[in-house]
Ligand SMILES: C[S@@+](CC[C@H](N)C(=O)[O-])C[C@H]1O[C@@H](n2cnc3c(N)ncnc32)[C@H](O)[C@@H]1O
């Protein structure tokens with residue numbers, strides 16, 4: 021059984037299109053308790069928490085880190101990926117580690133330890149990456165990683181208002197200084213806007229009923245906390261939907277979080293802006309957790325990989341376009357069974373990777 025599992029992992033290609041990008045042969049003889057597994061999967065253990073970065077090995081292979089290269093992790097979080105990138109750099113290399121959440125920046129010195137000297141910490145939205153690079157005097161970078169969505173610490177910290185299980189002010193901002201909170205959305209957006217957010221970002225079938233219930237409820241008093249909102253959502257759902265295994269508020273909370281943080285806008289803008297800043301053969305790795313995010317990443321990479329877009333009947337090319345990148349993942353890479361066994365939160369993760377063409381100019 022063990023050999024069979026190991027074989028499956030090794031023979032299952034990552035669809036990167038290059039032979040080098042296959043799962044490593046993990047040593048199953050040393051399979052230990054959860055901490056040992058976490059360590060092998062790239063988890064970082066401290067006395068308080070064990071953190072397993074999603075698709076870690078695949079990202080490190082995808083980035084193909086050069087020890088003296090310049091890399092960007094646009095989603096520092098608890099530095100799970102970032103620490104492993106920094107470990108592979110020498111004194112000549114640099115990691116620009118970005119997060120919009122002050123809590124991520126505060127935790128960084130602890131996470132990087134002696135590696136902090138190779139890291140530049142930046143508290144910004146990654147959609148401002150070109151400006152950040154300009155300010156640092158960096159024309160081009162050798163690799164960029166984006167591991168989208170919220171981090172486990174953000175979800176687990178009840179006071180941030182992301183959780184539908186614990187009561188807290190309806191906040192959901194990843195950037196604590198941003199002007200828009202979930203309470204603002206819930207209490208000021210009109211019925212149609214709420215319905216569209218719930219239906220589009222949450223794929224919530226009861227979106228019209230939930231939006232209507234929110235509007236009715238706030239006529240009496242504003243909805244201020246997470247559990248007040250959960251109650252309104254529950255009240256709008258039919259008994260059948262309430263019996264589902266998934267928490268009834270899960271989809272609505274996800275939808276509001278995406279809206280509050282303009283997550284789709286940020287990724288769309290960044291995909292456009294980041295490719296021109298990759299050095300020749302520089303790589304872009306993006307992990308998504310939502311089908312809409314994945315579609316944006318897939319389309320942006322495919323567009324950048326396309327050359328001439330002139331109609332076929334044109335005798336000569338007039339658009340002058342040439343491919344900026346080469347796709348290294350035709351299909352997205354997904355977590356291995358072992359990763360899923362250890363980290364169920366990785367369930368919907370998809371990784372796509374592209375490489376800047378040799379001749380692609382850095383602007
Ligand atoms: C999934 S977590 C990253 C986890 C990290 N890779 C690790 O292994 O610890 C996403 C992080 O990115 C940050 N983030 C999400 N969208 C962002 C954006 N547009 N700009 C800057 N940071 C963002 C969140 O605040 C969160 O800390």
Ligand SMILES: [Zn+2]
Pocket residue numbers: 327328329330336337338339340341
């Ligand atoms: Zn053309």
